[in-house]
Amino acid sequence: KTKIKPYGINNALIDISIFVEIKVKVIIPFASKTSVVTNNIPVSIKAIQGEVPQFYNGSGGSGVTPSIQLPNEKKEKDK
Incomplete structure (x- = not known):
């Protein structure tokens, strides 16, 4: 048997x-x-x-954009 349970943000537990x-x-x-065990x-x-995403609003994809967006570290390092 295989069980996959999501937990947290973008994590999964595979059993x-x-x-x-x-x-x-x-x-x-x-x-x-006679018994069955x-x-x-x-x-x-x-x-x-x-x-891990840049933001998490917990709404499950309702289309709401974040009120504050974090700067992307890759873009700042390239400058």
């Missing part, structure tokens, strides 16, 4: 796990019972960090 389902037969004197075994969990 890879193995789903195991086992049928177990429990035997006691004069009776027996399931479990997720994590194989790898990794956080992927994306590039």
Whole structure:
């Protein structure tokens, strides 16, 4: 199983796990019972960090422009 959960600004948490389902037969004197046991075994969990934007307004793309725009560092270094 693979789960990808977004968190923060441009970050994702990737969780890879193995789903195991086992049928177990429990035997006691004069009776027996079959049970199903399931479990997720994590194989790898990794956080992927994306590039941080110049601004974040949290509106999810409503088209609102920022009230203050930060200067781009690359342009200032080129001067």
